[in-house]
Amino acid sequence: MSQREWGVVEDVQKHSVHTLVFRSLKRTHDMFVADNSKSVAIDEEGHKLKMSVKLRTEYGPVLHMPTLKETREKVQLAIGDSYEHYTSNQGLDSEYMITGTHPYPSGPGLALTADTQIQRMPSESAAQSLALALPPSQSRLDAQRTAASVGDIYRHAGIPERSQPPGLSMASMESGGTKNSALAKKAPTMPKPQWHPPWKLYRVISGHLGWVRSIAVEPGNQWFVTGSADRTIKIWDLASGKLKLSLTGHISTVRGVIVSNRSPYLFSCGEDKQVKCWDLEYNKVIRHYHGHLSAVYGLDLHPTIDVLVTCSRDSTARIWDIRTKAGVHTLVGHTNAVATVRCQAAEPQIITGSHDTTIRLWDMVAGKTRVTLTNHKKSVRAVVLHPRQYTFASGSPDNIKQWKFPDGNFIQNLSGHNAIINTLAVNSDGVLVSGADNGTMHLWDWRTGYNFQRIHAAVQPGSLDSESGIFACTFDQSESRLITAEADKTIKVYREDDTATEETHPVNWKPEIMKRKRF
Numbered sequence: 001m002s003q004r005e006w007g008v009v010e011d012v013q014k015h016s017v018h019t020l021v022f023r024s025l026k027r028t029h030d031m032f033v034a035d036n037s038k039s040v041a042i043d044e045e046g047h048k049l050k051m052s053v054k055l056r057t058e059y060g061p062v063l064h065m066p067t068l069k070e071t072r073e074k075v076q077l078a079i080g081d082s083y084e085h086y087t088s089n090q091g092l093d094s095e096y097m098i099t100g101t102h103p104y105p106s107g108p109g110l111a112l113t114a115d116t117q118i119q120r121m122p123s124e125s126a127a128q129s130l131a132l133a134l135p136p137s138q139s140r141l142d143a144q145r146t147a148a149s150v151g152d153i154y155r156h157a158g159i160p161e162r163s164q165p166p167g168l169s170m171a172s173m174e175s176g177g178t179k180n181s182a183l184a185k186k187a188p189t190m191p192k193p194q195w196h197p198p199w200k201l202y203r204v205i206s207g208h209l210g211w212v213r214s215i216a217v218e219p220g221n222q223w224f225v226t227g228s229a230d231r232t233i234k235i236w237d238l239a240s241g242k243l244k245l246s247l248t249g250h251i252s253t254v255r256g257v258i259v260s261n262r263s264p265y266l267f268s269c270g271e272d273k274q275v276k277c278w279d280l281e282y283n284k285v286i287r288h289y290h291g292h293l294s295a296v297y298g299l300d301l302h303p304t305i306d307v308l309v310t311c312s313r314d315s316t317a318r319i320w321d322i323r324t325k326a327g328v329h330t331l332v333g334h335t336n337a338v339a340t341v342r343c344q345a346a347e348p349q350i351i352t353g354s355h356d357t358t359i360r361l362w363d364m365v366a367g368k369t370r371v372t373l374t375n376h377k378k379s380v381r382a383v384v385l386h387p388r389q390y391t392f393a394s395g396s397p398d399n400i401k402q403w404k405f406p407d408g409n410f411i412q413n414l415s416g417h418n419a420i421i422n423t424l425a426v427n428s429d430g431v432l433v434s435g436a437d438n439g440t441m442h443l444w445d446w447r448t449g450y451n452f453q454r455i456h457a458a459v460q461p462g463s464l465d466s467e468s469g470i471f472a473c474t475f476d477q478s479e480s481r482l483i484t485a486e487a488d489k490t491i492k493v494y495r496e497d498d499t500a501t502e503e504t505h506p507v508n509w510k511p512e513i514m515k516r517k518r519f
Helices: 003-011 017-037 044-062 069-079 082-088 124-128 140-157 170-176
Strands: 199-206 212-217 223-228 232-237 243-248 254-259 265-270 275-279 284-288 296-301 307-312 316-321 327-332 338-343 350-354 359-363 368-373 382-385 391-395 400-404 409-414 421-426 431-436 440-445 451-456 470-475 481-486 490-496
Touching (some): 199 451, 212 481, 223 254, 223 265, 275 307, 316 338, 316 350, 338 382, 350 382, 391 421, 431 470
Parallel strands (some): 421 470
Antiparallel strands (some): 199 490, 265 275, 275 284, 296 307, 382 391, 391 400, 431 440, 470 481, 481 490
16 A cells, blocks of 8 residues: 555544444434424325235135134124225224134134124234134133134144144133133243152161062052062061061072962062062962073063063063963064063053163064154163053153153153162152162152152161162052162162141242253
8 A cells, every 4th residue: 555545544534433323323313303203194094905904914814714613604794805894894892803712823723703803993013913812701612612613723724733732722721711811822831740748768678688679569468579689589568577488499680570460479580581480379489481581671460361571681572371381472673681561451562661772562462563662862771650541651861751652652751860760660649759770769740740859768787888779669559658679688668758748848849931842
């Protein structure tokens, strides 16, 4: 750059940014002050045309949607030709431009009822966002009919009803009644959890010489049975906690026990690849079920059919005829050890959880997988079925997940138990218990997933702190006692605290916005 050009640059007067901004503001004000000082007359015809075009442009696609048969004629009279009727109607004094039951524009359709009206001159804000509410005169039956018409609209639009917004569910309509709050566009909040009394330890039972790996309560609720790493099966009196009987026969850790409610039989399985049937009238083994190629990790009985299902480290689950000892099916599909198996009477009848991170729902008749759930990221060591609802839960170090039968639809995550979850148990009151490798036990409200209590019982004297671990837990038949099998060679029994009330142990719950469900 030449010296002359440098001179030109130096001649320009320098101003601060503050001065330049305000100078620009003043120039802008001077330019438009004349327009602002004049009052512009409103053109009535132009304003009407503008609003009619706005109505037709923004809401035209939904004005033809189907309505109930009994209200169709009335609605057609009310709507007519949308914009012509809009400009010609002088006598309507509705509070809203359109009153209905669907929070448009968040949904693709609008359900028009007999009370649907169109305002003559809506404000611009009303034209931008419709305020909708159920008419006070409408009964609950009408609300149900309106909801049905919303489903018709979804089907008419070719959209599955499953994708309807939450505000349209019958639960929200029933809970909200005729209030606008039921249809307000608010983020969904977690419902308030049910209060459950805390559980406390009241008995510790010693007697095993190794880790207690499995536990089961007999149908009469008089005694319970445990299997241990000391290769024995012990039967305990439930009321007193005293040892009644010891059964020997396994040559390795007993990983699963279950008592039949259809016959006087006890079934056990272990890491010695054996599955045994014990006759409790003679206290001896009467059947062996041969076929697994590696350690058998769990077993369950079908509630209505005389079949036994076992799962193994050989990546299979096997179905056995109890009486003939014959293998009915070998359930193949998992790619790693199958850690847990559960049976139920309804379809699908068998549920397995595996170290390959998947859960499989099986068709027992065909012996094939019906659904494979791949949402977990780590091994699934525990599965539990709800005693009343058609749902189940699965436990993994990443999350406890709840599912809906029969297709395994995801319900919600129960997050916070960050450990290897070995066992799950649930009772009819909706108390879900998860027990982990580090000795911690979390208690959850089934419906909301609220963690209302955390327990870490001390190990028995003489044991190392590292021997704190829960391998199995179950409720007794009355669901008033919770029994756990632990790594310090003890069995611990818990019961509800009778002295606790909602005042002494309040629910520490705040209506926070629900997090997005992570699969």
